[in-house]
């Protein structure tokens with residue numbers, strides 16, 4: 576975005592009232608002709624900018640694509656995650672995030688409007704339709720031992736679950752270890768990768784995909800039957816910026832707990848918000864398919880499952896079918 580374009584978007588976005596061309600020109604030290612040209616260009620890019628004579632300009636809506644300057648305005652007051660790299664298309668935000676880890680010392684967020692090679696666990700495809708979801712990777716750099724990582728995903732899943740339930744009033748449940756379901760349909764997938772060595776963890780790269788505004792038919796064939804979006808569930812469009820802001824705040828709170836509290840402090844809540852209890856689960860252990868029931872989750876985050884033959888099994892992660 577050219578210098579004036581970026582500054583005019585930020586100035587208009589931060590002031591929710593009408594701003595005259597004169598006011599903008601004086602504030603940004605440019606001519607009124609430049610202001611008019613930039614406004615025309617922004618409209619061509621999908622910005623809806625109201626203009627009323629004797630009042631001025633006001634942003635009515637922004638194209639549902641991430642604008643790096645606006646994202647950074649939204650995040651700038653956060654204690655932890657206040658820096659974002661924004662793209663319109665990437666192969667995967669996980670890949671882009673990893674490429675910046677040594678360049679950016681602090682924690683940061685990577686967002687993209689679309690992913691052409693979104694991936695889940697076991698390198699499975701994660702469908703990331705342009706402008707329809709939150710496709711994000713978060714890089715955190717805690718000073719912790721690798722062993723502590725066994726509960727990280729559990730704290731993060733609570734952050735996602737509570738934003739959807741408390742702010743959008745949609746009942747949803749965590750499907751241990753990597754998904755969030757609304758009823759029997761998947762609305763979110765997340766996975767955690769890390770860069771670590773014998774000295775401990777150097778970086779956590781947490782990838783989160785949340786379906787915000789897809790219609791049912793916009794899901795590709797393979798996901799048609801089991802995927803849903805927040806818009807489908809509550810019948811109104813989701814503002815991506817509002818969702819992002821709420822989620823980042825919730826993640827910061829749960830991350831602080833992850834660093835300072837044992838998982839046992841949130842275990843009861845985690846179990847209450849999970850959907851795998853007292854159901855018959857089929858899970859794969861190596862080459863074996865085992866059928867059993869999840870009966871508890873341990874303080875180290877491992878799931879305890881009792882199989883049909885009465886044996887107990889402990890898993891840090893597993894691919895379970897309910």
Ligand SMILES: CC1(C)O[C@@H]2[C@H](O1)[C@@H](Cn1cc(CCCCC[C@@H]3SC[C@@H]4NC(=O)N[C@@H]43)nn1)O[C@H]2n1cnc2c(N)ncnc21
Nearest residue numbers: 667669693694695696699701702711764765782783784802
């Ligand atoms: C055929 C089947 C069983 O159904 C499909 C697929 O296989 C399975 C694939 N999956 C998902 C997860 C959880 C981790 C996902 C992390 C995504 C984020 S996005 C930002 C970041 N960048 C990045 O590259 N990854 C992360 N593990 N495996 O999910 C279903 N599936 C695929 N896409 C979707 C979707 N949009 N909505 C619902 N279900 C889906």
